Each structure stands twice: as structure tokens, then as C-alpha cells.
Amino acid sequence: MNKLKILAVFFFAGIGLLLFSAKEKNTNIEDEKIEQLLKQMTLEEKVGQMTQVTLEVISKGEGPFNMDKSWALDQKKLEDVLLNYHVGSILNTAGEVRTPQEWYEVIKPIQDVAVNNTRLKIPVLYGIDAIHGMYSAGATMFPQEVAMGAAWNPELVRKSSEVIAYETRACGIPWTFNPTLDLGIDPRWPRMWESYGEDPYLQSVMGVASVKGYEGADVSDPHQVASCLKHYIGYGAPRSGKDRTPAWIPETFLREYFLPPFAAAVKAGAKSIMVNSGEINGMPVHASKKLLTDILRGELGFEGVVVTDWFDINNLVERHHIAATKKEAVKKAILAGIDMSMVPYDVEFSKDLIALVKEGEISEERIDSSVRRILKMKYELGLFENPLTDYRKYPEYGGEKHHQLARESAHEAITLLKNEKSILPLKKEAKILVTGPNANSMRSLNGGWTYTWQGEATNKHAADHNTIVEALQAQSNNIIFEEGVKYPENNPDYKVDEIVDIQKAVTAAKKVDYILLCLGENSYTEKPGDLDDLTLSENQLQLAHAMIATNKPVILILNEGRPRIISSFEDKVKAVVQLYLPGNEGGNALADILYGKINPSGKLPYTYPRYANDLVPYYHKFSASTAHTDGNINNNHKIKAQYAFGFGLSYTTFKYEDLKLSSTKISSDDELEVSVKVTNTGEREGKEVVQLYTTDLVASLSPSVKRLRRFEKVNLKAGESKTITFKINKTDLSFIGHDNKPVVEAGEFIISTGNLQQKFELLDTKQL
Structure with a gap:
């Protein structure tokens, strides 16, 4: 190394040390400010910081959800909440879809009172459910998380989260309640689509990418927001399949499958966590010290803010019946580890908590711990220096650059599940009938948490974007549209569809070469999305069978938040394309794929069930067979799914060969290169998701048939080859043992990727 290079090394190393020192110094200064502030705070001011109310509480009108229209802030209510009860956080929209300027006019008076009129001038922390785009007019709506999981591209997740952060900050809001890290393990659950899929590793990788996109290198940057991991933990596996109903999850399973995504995102620096509204094994998570303190803070090392979900401390009384009074519920939740209560309708929480401290039931030191974390997040977000961002400084809000990224994300998410005789892509001159309730709906393309909670106003607010049929008509003059079945406009019940005129669609089919049958679901989330039958609606099935009976080639377009059962007619259609919930650019992206401008590359992030009683994830146990084995023991581990996890077709083909391991015998401390x-x-040209799985052949607790350990999405030109290299270690080969601790055990393993497999042997057993 010459002298110039040596000097350069020392120069850049010195800059690195200076930056590290500066960051450490700033952190120390912030900590000192927090401690000084804590010393000045009364008990009432501290408890106020732990209280979060909905915007309706400070709105004109009689009580929450009964506001005056059009919406207006109630200055007296605002001053009462901030000056008398010292509330530290506000959330939600009050049912309005606002422009960034209108959001500015909401947030500004709140922060004006907080920083100018309160004794200690502590800014309010405002939060919003910016799930796949900001809750505002003109915002960019990306594919929902389940679709982003189907893209198997963490860089797209990071970039989309950056845009959502930018557009959320453009509206003056620094905190989003996302990403959702619940496993999408049960398609009956109405929030399955808010997850990245059923696999813990895929969920972990995408969750980390999302946190990094939201928070950036410095969360105080006015283009970034604080993330909120949710819903810790086990929320996605209710026994009934219905939202907010009990789960029964052995601790080994909880740690093996449900905990890793949260652990990874905590390690990535997530600033906050929202708690599961349900209960596990009879214990509501909001009252579980083991889950919230012992595991989350003790084992995972989480140092951020733990916030409840909506009304969930009160629900310890009203739904779970583990507390006789709200005051008792507050005591249980705070001692379990809650920092902030999403009350959200009133300030009774703060009154109860103050009383509990004065009565000696909860120590003020315990209160200080929570308030310290809340103030730290406010300092980290830069709210003390800049409590309100200005919408005029965000020129790219809702712009073409952001829409293009949303379209690219939808391109990579859309999954080709069936393509008999390469019927797709379609030729431009082909005459096509487009039919079905999802053909002309922006609401169904987006799903819930779009402009409003249930997404029922999306057709209005996304009217300048193309539905499926509009996108096809933009690319071809040979499109006929007959709805056949439709969703009633603005109906809050997503399950309702109605027959328009199926016979008219049958008649129109005589004039075309192909039928695009657009079926699925309308928008929903949470309890309103509960259902009793996974099968598509009777009206949609009637339309499907009528179209098949025309003997014209039917291409099934699925637009759904969860996999609905299609086995009664799937074998009679020529192609199946899964859109999931692709967002505002979903119609355009589908048209690009159907006409061959884009080669599909999505892969299923979940197992698509064939029957309503066969809801089994790909990482099931060997003995969990639902297939007919005909006495063949080698088939005992088969699951008769409609489509397998990780499956997805392309307009090109890929060949896997030369699977190589760095060794066929390794110790637990070795790293295996594959x-x-x-x-x-x-x-x-096409993109392929190279997926690497391991199988533990024998273990002291029955192992899964296989587990995803690594993946990489690669782009290959026609005829091009690439060698993909992965590294796995003892953590990847471990499992949660009888004592609820990770262990790696000696024995044989199988590595599999594509259609290739190879065995290797682990030589020793080790407790991790």
C-alpha cells in the first residue's frame, strides 16, 4: 500500500470516528435533556405523555364518531386535552380524506398549543395508519404488504417505505403504524393481506427493509418517519380465524415462527411496537409481562415505545374479562410493560393511572421508564426542533416518480399461477371480454387502509387511476366490458356482491377470443372482514361457471387479500393470474403483463389452499399430510394445496444445475456455503426468485418438512446463466427445543433449491 492510500485510509477512518463520536455526543445530549425534562414534570404531565387519543376527541361535534360535518377542530376541547390532561399523542383521521395542506391545517393548531401554551412545551406525537400509502388525497398507493411479499424483492419494500415516509411527512405526521409483521398463516383471518406472507424468514427480511425505508439512516430527517411493528405477537393465528379472537400457540411455536420477524426488526432499530389485540393461551397480550417485558425487552433488547392497539386496555375488562374495572385493567397493562395507551375516546386512562401511582399500586419510577422512552422518540424524530413539517417542501408528493415505483412494485408482485399452452401473453389484436366485480373497481385493487379505514371511498379518491378494464382499454381497442356481477358502490359490507346481468356477459362472449374473468374480494380489514366461508361468493361462482360454459378460453384474474377457494372451477380455466391487492397502479401493471410488456416474476408468499379445511402452511410437520397417500408412506408429508408457497410461473423458463456445498460434513460453528x-x-428476459430451503431429517421435536433460509431475485437475459451463492450457519439449522431455547442438533440435513437437493451432515449438538 502506497503512502497516498495509507493517508486516505486514515482520513476516512477519522471521518468515521468523528461521525460516530458526534452521534454518540448527540445521544448523550438528548439523554441529558430528557432527564432534565423528567425532573421538571409533574406526575400528571408524565401520565399525559402516556395517553393517546383519537382526533375525534378534539373535533367539533358530540363525542367520537359523531362530529360536525364538515370537520373542524374544537379549540376548547384541544386546550382541555393538552393543557389540563397533558396528552402526548393523537392519532387517526376523523373520517376525512385530506390533502397535505388540509393535514397541515389540522396538525399546526395542535402543535401550536403544545409547544407555545403548555408549561414544558413538549410537542405532540401524531400517528397514522399509513399502511401502503398515506391516508391523504393524491397520495401514492403501493401494493399491500402481501403483494410486496409476493415480489420477493426487499429493495422494493425499502424504496416504497421511503416514499410512504416522505408522503406521510408531507402531511405533517412523523409516525406510521407499520410494518405489520404478523404471520399470514391463516387465510380465514381478515388481516392476512397486511402481512408479507406465511414464512418467518421472508417476513423478517421484508420487515427489516420496511423499517430501514421508513426510518432511514437518521429518523430526524424530515423525509423519514418512526415505524411501529405490529401486532406483537401471535395476532395472525386466531383459532377461529376471526379477528381479535383467542389464539392457542405453544411457546415453542411462538418462538420458532412468530418471534423471529419482530426480533429482526427490533435489531434493525424500529422505534415502536404495537401490541396484539388478542389473547394467547388465555392471556391477553396487553396484560402479559412475560411477552411485553421478559421477552420483548429482556430477550430481544427492545428499547423503544410499546403502544396499545385501539381501546385495548379497556378491552381487558370488556372483551377478555381478566379485570373487573378499567382501573384494574390499567394497572395490569402498565405493570406488564405498556408505555402508551391508545385510549382512544377520552382521558379516563390518565385519571386511573394517576390514582394508581398516588395509591402506591404503581411506582413513579415505572412511569418514568415509559415517559423516558416516549420523550426519546420525540427527540429522535426532531420534534422538539421541528414539530411540524410544511407540505410545500414536498414537491414529489403523489408525483409520477412515486407512481412509477408503485407500478414497478405491482409488476414484480403479480403472480402467474397457471398458463396452459402459453395462452399468455395475449396478442393486441385479440378480442377480449372483461367481466366480474373486480374488473372496474379501484376499491378492490387497493383493499382496506386506503384513504379510509375500510377503503370504501377509494373509487372516488382514486378515480384518476385505471381500473383493470380501463388499463386494458388504454392498450387495446378490442375490449368489451360486461360486469356480470358487481359490488354495490360505497357499501361498507365488503361481502355483498350482486348479479347485474350474467346472460348479457354470456351473449358478449360469443364475439370474443378470450374472457378475462376478474374475481376476488372487495376492500375490508379487521372485524368487518371476518367471514364464514373461504369459498368465493355464490354470485361469482355462478358467473365463473357461465363463462366456462361458453367454451371460450377463460383467464382467471384473482384480486383478493387472501386466497379464496377456487377448486370447483380452477381446472376449467386456461390461465390464472393473482393480483393480490396491487394498489392504484395495479390495473396498469396487469395490462402490461397480459400483453407481454412485462414478464411476470411474482411468487406466492403463502400456500394457496385447495379446500377450506386444508389450511396448512408449507412448513408443516411430516405427519400433517392432507393428501391421499394410497398407502405410500413416501407421500405422508404431501399437502394437497391448490398452489405451493413460493410458486409462480414466467413467460420464460429457468434451469437449475450444479448445486454445490462447501462441505458435506460441518460442525455447528462452521458456515456452509451453497x-x-x-x-x-x-x-x-425474466426474473427468477432463487429459493434455498433446509430440511432437518431427524430432531428431538418433530421438524418441519422444509424451511426457507435464503432467497435472491435475479434478472437473466435469454440464455444467460448466473451462479448464486448463499451462506447458512447454525442459527439457520437450529430450532426451539423442549426447554423453549434454540438448539442445533447433530444429524443429516437436506439443502434444496429449484428441483435440486443435496445432503450434508452436522457433526455436533449445541445449545444456542
């Missing part, structure tokens, strides 16, 4: 050559053997 490489495989992948070749595009087709005639057009």
Missing part, C-alpha cells in the same frame, strides 16, 4: 447455477433457457 451455490447453484441458474440459466434462463427461454427466449425472453
Whole structure:
């Protein structure tokens, strides 16, 4: 190394040390400010910081959800909440869809009172459910998380989260309640689509990417927001399949499958966590010291803010019946580890908590711990220096650059599940009938948490974007549209569809070459999304069978938040395309794929069930077979799914070969290097998701048939080959043992990728 290089190394190393020192110094200064502030605070001011109310509480009108229209802030209510009860956080929209300027006019008077009129001038922390885009007019709506999971592209997740952060900050809001890290393990659950899928590793990778996109390198940057991981923990596996109903999850399973995504996102620096509204094994998570303190803070090392979900401390009384009074519920939740209560309708929580401290039931030191974390998040967000961002400084809000990224994300998410005789892509001159309730609906393309909670106003607010049929008509003059079945406009019950005129669609089919049958679900989330039958609605099934009976080739377009059962007619359609919930650019993205402008590359992030009683994830146990084995023991581990986890077709073909391991015998401290050559053997460029799985053949607790350990999405030109290399270690080979601790055990393992497999042996057992 020459002198110039040596000097350069020391120069850049010195800059790194200076930056690290500056960051450490700033952190120390913030900590000192927090401690000084804590010393000045009364008990009432501290408890106020732990209280979060909905915007309706400070709105004109009689009580929450009964506001005057059009909406207006009630200055007296605002001053009462902030000056008399010292409330530290506000959330929600009060049912309005606002422009960034209108959001500015909401947030500004709140912060004006907080920083100018309160004794200690502590800014309010405002939060919002910016799930796949900001809750505001003109915002960019990305594919929902389940679709982003189907893209298997963490860089797209990071970039989309950056845009959502930018557009949320453009509205003056620094905190989003996302990403959702609940496992999408049960398609009956109405929030399955808010997850990245059923796999813990895929969920972990995407969750980390989302946190990094939201928070950036410095969360105080006015383009970033604080993330909120949710819903810790086990929320996505209710026994009944209904939202907010009890789960029964052995601790080994909880740690093996449900905990890793949260652990990874905590390690990535997530600033806050929202708690599961349900209960696990009879214990509401909001009252579980083991889950909220012992595991989350003790084992995972989480140092951020723990916030309740909506009304959930009160629900310890009203729904779970583990507390006789609200005051008792407050005591249980705070001692369990809650920092902030999303009350959200009143300030009774603060009154009860103050009384509990004065009565000696809860120590003021315990209150200080929560308030310290809340103030720290406010300092980290830069709210003390800049409590309100200005919408005029966000020129890219809702702009073409952001829409293009949303379209790219939808391109990579959309999954081709069936393509008999390469019927797709379609030729431009082909005459096409488009039919079905999802064909002309922006609401169904987006799902819930879009402009409003249930997304029922999306057709109005996304009217300048293309539905499926509008996107197809923009690319071809050979499109006929007959709805057949439709969703009633603005109906809050997503399950309702109605027949328009199926016979008219049958008649129109005589004039075309192909039928695009657009079926699925309308928008929903949470309890309103509960259902009693996973099968598509009777009206949609009637339309499907009528279209199949025309003997014209039917291409099924699925637009749904969860996999609905289609086995009664799937074998009679020529192609199946899964859109999931692709967002405002979903119609355009589908048209690009159907006409061959884009080669589909999405892969299922969940197992698509064939029957309503066969709801089994891919990482099931060997003995969990639902297939007919005909006495063949080798088939005992087969699941008769409609489509497998990780499955998805392309307009080209890929060949896997030369699977190589760095060794066939390793110790628990070794790292195993795995490489495989992948070749595009087709005639057009395409993207392939290379998935690496391990199988533990024998273990002291029955192992899963296989587990995803690594993946990489690669782009290959026609005829191009690439060698993909992965590294796995003892953590990847471990499992949660009888004592609820991770262990890696000696024995044989299988590595699999594509259609290739190879065995290796682990030589020793080790407790991790």
C-alpha cells in the first residue's frame, strides 16, 4: 500500500470516528435533556405523555364518531386535552380524506398549543395508519404488504417505505403504524393481506427493509418517519380465524415462527411496537409481562415505545374479562410493560393511572421508564426542533416518480399461477371480454387502509387511476366490458356482491377470443372482514361457471387479500393470474403483463389452499399430510394445496444445475456455503426468485418438512446463466427445543433449491 492510500485510509477512518463520536455526543445530549425534562414534570404531565387519543376527541361535534360535518377542530376541547390532561399523542383521521395542506391545517393548531401554551412545551406525537400509502388525497398507493411479499424483492419494500415516509411527512405526521409483521398463516383471518406472507424468514427480511425505508439512516430527517411493528405477537393465528379472537400457540411455536420477524426488526432499530389485540393461551397480550417485558425487552433488547392497539386496555375488562374495572385493567397493562395507551375516546386512562401511582399500586419510577422512552422518540424524530413539517417542501408528493415505483412494485408482485399452452401473453389484436366485480373497481385493487379505514371511498379518491378494464382499454381497442356481477358502490359490507346481468356477459362472449374473468374480494380489514366461508361468493361462482360454459378460453384474474377457494372451477380455466391487492397502479401493471410488456416474476408468499379445511402452511410437520397417500408412506408429508408457497410461473423458463456445498460434513460453528447455477433457457428476459430451503431429517421435536433460509431475485437475459451463492450457519439449522431455547442438533440435513437437493451432515449438538 502506497503512502497516498495509507493517508486516505486514515482520513476516512477519522471521518468515521468523528461521525460516530458526534452521534454518540448527540445521544448523550438528548439523554441529558430528557432527564432534565423528567425532573421538571409533574406526575400528571408524565401520565399525559402516556395517553393517546383519537382526533375525534378534539373535533367539533358530540363525542367520537359523531362530529360536525364538515370537520373542524374544537379549540376548547384541544386546550382541555393538552393543557389540563397533558396528552402526548393523537392519532387517526376523523373520517376525512385530506390533502397535505388540509393535514397541515389540522396538525399546526395542535402543535401550536403544545409547544407555545403548555408549561414544558413538549410537542405532540401524531400517528397514522399509513399502511401502503398515506391516508391523504393524491397520495401514492403501493401494493399491500402481501403483494410486496409476493415480489420477493426487499429493495422494493425499502424504496416504497421511503416514499410512504416522505408522503406521510408531507402531511405533517412523523409516525406510521407499520410494518405489520404478523404471520399470514391463516387465510380465514381478515388481516392476512397486511402481512408479507406465511414464512418467518421472508417476513423478517421484508420487515427489516420496511423499517430501514421508513426510518432511514437518521429518523430526524424530515423525509423519514418512526415505524411501529405490529401486532406483537401471535395476532395472525386466531383459532377461529376471526379477528381479535383467542389464539392457542405453544411457546415453542411462538418462538420458532412468530418471534423471529419482530426480533429482526427490533435489531434493525424500529422505534415502536404495537401490541396484539388478542389473547394467547388465555392471556391477553396487553396484560402479559412475560411477552411485553421478559421477552420483548429482556430477550430481544427492545428499547423503544410499546403502544396499545385501539381501546385495548379497556378491552381487558370488556372483551377478555381478566379485570373487573378499567382501573384494574390499567394497572395490569402498565405493570406488564405498556408505555402508551391508545385510549382512544377520552382521558379516563390518565385519571386511573394517576390514582394508581398516588395509591402506591404503581411506582413513579415505572412511569418514568415509559415517559423516558416516549420523550426519546420525540427527540429522535426532531420534534422538539421541528414539530411540524410544511407540505410545500414536498414537491414529489403523489408525483409520477412515486407512481412509477408503485407500478414497478405491482409488476414484480403479480403472480402467474397457471398458463396452459402459453395462452399468455395475449396478442393486441385479440378480442377480449372483461367481466366480474373486480374488473372496474379501484376499491378492490387497493383493499382496506386506503384513504379510509375500510377503503370504501377509494373509487372516488382514486378515480384518476385505471381500473383493470380501463388499463386494458388504454392498450387495446378490442375490449368489451360486461360486469356480470358487481359490488354495490360505497357499501361498507365488503361481502355483498350482486348479479347485474350474467346472460348479457354470456351473449358478449360469443364475439370474443378470450374472457378475462376478474374475481376476488372487495376492500375490508379487521372485524368487518371476518367471514364464514373461504369459498368465493355464490354470485361469482355462478358467473365463473357461465363463462366456462361458453367454451371460450377463460383467464382467471384473482384480486383478493387472501386466497379464496377456487377448486370447483380452477381446472376449467386456461390461465390464472393473482393480483393480490396491487394498489392504484395495479390495473396498469396487469395490462402490461397480459400483453407481454412485462414478464411476470411474482411468487406466492403463502400456500394457496385447495379446500377450506386444508389450511396448512408449507412448513408443516411430516405427519400433517392432507393428501391421499394410497398407502405410500413416501407421500405422508404431501399437502394437497391448490398452489405451493413460493410458486409462480414466467413467460420464460429457468434451469437449475450444479448445486454445490462447501462441505458435506460441518460442525455447528462452521458456515456452509451453497451455490447453484441458474440459466434462463427461454427466449425472453425474466426474473427468477432463487429459493434455498433446509430440511432437518431427524430432531428431538418433530421438524418441519422444509424451511426457507435464503432467497435472491435475479434478472437473466435469454440464455444467460448466473451462479448464486448463499451462506447458512447454525442459527439457520437450529430450532426451539423442549426447554423453549434454540438448539442445533447433530444429524443429516437436506439443502434444496429449484428441483435440486443435496445432503450434508452436522457433526455436533449445541445449545444456542
